[in-house]
Amino acid sequence: MPDVVGDTYDTAVEALDRAGIDLDSVTLDDVYLDIDAPTAEEAAEEGDEWRVCFQRPAEHDEVTSTTKVHLDLGQWTDDDLVQECPSKKDTTYKIPANDPDYDDGMDSDTTGGDSSSSHDGTGSSSSSNVGTVHPGSFYSPAGATGVTKAGTPMVCGPGSDGRNRWRSS
Structure with a gap:
């Protein structure tokens, strides 16, 4: 070999x-x-x-x-x-921010990738479309949306391991 x-x-x-x-x-x-x-x-x-x-x-x-x-x-x-x-x-x-143990020193939710999150003042957060994503990959927060290279719409939600992962919507 x-x-x-x-x-x-x-x-x-x-x-x-x-x-x-x-x-x-x-x-x-x-x-x-x-x-x-x-x-x-x-x-x-x-x-x-x-x-x-x-x-x-x-x-x-x-x-x-x-x-x-x-x-x-x-x-x-x-x-x-x-x-x-x-x-x-x-x-x-x-992507270091995708590690659930990642601490960037800021007191906010780790969103990983290029997501944009906003807080609406009620304690909940809403996420926008993050662009290209990889099915099954770890991501946070739940409810974020994206699309694969092939154009398949994806949403972030709990996977079989309990962590939020990209899956087809």
């Missing part, structure tokens, strides 16, 4: 192909709790934005025709706050 950790998705795929690894045996997963794993087509389309953070099997491990290869990907551009792989899978957030 070649070492592809740190490579862009495009570079990693080229290395795997050169090593004779069947690309249909490659499974993609995300490393951030608030970013969904891309499909192979999505990763290829934005191949310079996706980076391999972790791989299984490890470098130099033997790979056979039945070996499943797993690539855990992180995505970032020059505009992102976080531009490096986390130290462990599922332990960090690409």
Whole structure:
């Protein structure tokens, strides 16, 4: 198995192909709790934005025709706050404000992302449309609306884990 950790998705795929690894045996997963794993087509389309953070099997491990290869990907551009792989899978957030334990030092609700919240003076808050969102990603507050890249309307509400997540409306 070649070492592809740190490579862009495009570079990693080229290395795997050169090593004779069947690309249909490659499974993609995300490393951030608030970013969904891309499909192979999505990763290829934005191949310079996706980076391999972790791989299984490890470098130099033997790979056979039945070996499943797993690539855990992180995505970032020059505009992102976080531009490096986390130290462990599922332990960090690409958007720090999406972490439920995040404290920005301000005494207000953490909304994460680019939402706009306003308080109406009654103690409740209302949220507007936040733009492009990722299905299943953590978000706060409940009731916020957004849309996926594919144009599917989404609303933020309690997920199976009790945290507010994006789901189709």
